[in-house]
Amino acid sequence: MVSYEENYLAKRPQSLCKMCGKCCRMATISQSYEEIKKLEAEGHQGAKDFLSIFEPYESLDQAREVDKETVDKIINLHKLDGKYNENMRFYQCKYIQKDNLCGRYLQRPTLCNHFPSSPWAIVPEGCGFEGWLFWKREEIKQKVRKEKEELLELELLKKKTTNQETLKKIELVEQKLTRNINLYKEYGSQDW
Ligand code: SF4
Ligand code: SF4
Numbered sequence: 001m002v003s004y005e006e007n008y009l010a011k012r013p014q015s016l017c018k019m020c021g022k023c024c025r026m027a028t029i030s031q032s033y034e035e036i037k038k039l040e041a042e043g044h045q046g047a048k049d050f051l052s053i054f055e056p057y058e059s060l061d062q063a064r065e066v067d068k069e070t071v072d073k074i075i076n077l078h079k080l081d082g083k084y085n086e087n088m089r090f091y092q093c094k095y096i097q098k099d100n101l102c103g104r105y106l107q108r109p110t111l112c113n114h115f116p117s118s119p120w121a122i123v124p125e126g127c128g129f130e131g132w133l134f135w136k137r138e139e140i141k142q143k144v145r146k147e148k149e150e151l152l153e154l155e156l157l158k159k160k161t162t163n164q165e166t167l168k169k170i171e172l173v174e175q176k177l178t179r180n181i182n183l184y185k186e187y188g189s190q191d192w
Pocket of ligand 1 (some may be wrong): 017018019020021023024033115116123126127128129184
């Protein structure tokens with residue numbers, strides 16, 4: 001099986017990074033600050049890494065002063081029932097320098113190296129990866145659509161045979177295709 005590093009990271013063209021430092025000044029996570037602190041206390045490595053570099057802005061206004069466009073973009077994407085998610089906090093890294101370079105490049109945690117860590121990563125407004133991430137998402141959507149078509153074809157095939165061995169093989173393929181489609185369920189693969 002191809003690893004995440006080979007399949008995604010190695011293919012991500014690092015030259016697209018504009019080294020603007022926006023992602024270091026405007027990070028957010030799905031958990032509340034209290035939840036991430038609790039995870040850190042329990043020894044969760046991801047939480048420890050995150051809090052080893054990021055500190056929360058004191059207020060939404062303070063975050064907006066740094067990058068209003070990105071804050072508003074993220075808030076809109078994470079609205080709950082059409083309202084601002086009060087649990088959401090924005091963070092900045094302690095090590096980003098005035099020249100937008102990393103102050104601890106060689107010791108930075110893996111999460112920095114992985115960013116943007118998937119085609120669905122939310123990147124700051126104007127990030128050099130925006131277009132590439134869009135095309136990666138489109139590629140995946142096309143693959144999922146093709147797999148859905150294959151499922152329909154298999155459905156027809158099943159109606160044309162009574163051979164148990166063939167039916168068993170078809171079932172295995174169906175399971176594999178369904179698993180692949182479900183991999184992207186949280187991103188809406190059922191509707192693509
Ligand atoms: S926001 Fe995007 S372009 Fe800017 S430093 Fe981060 S990854 Fe690079
Ligand atoms: S450790 Fe460096 S790369 Fe990571 S967020 Fe901070 S400044 Fe950016």
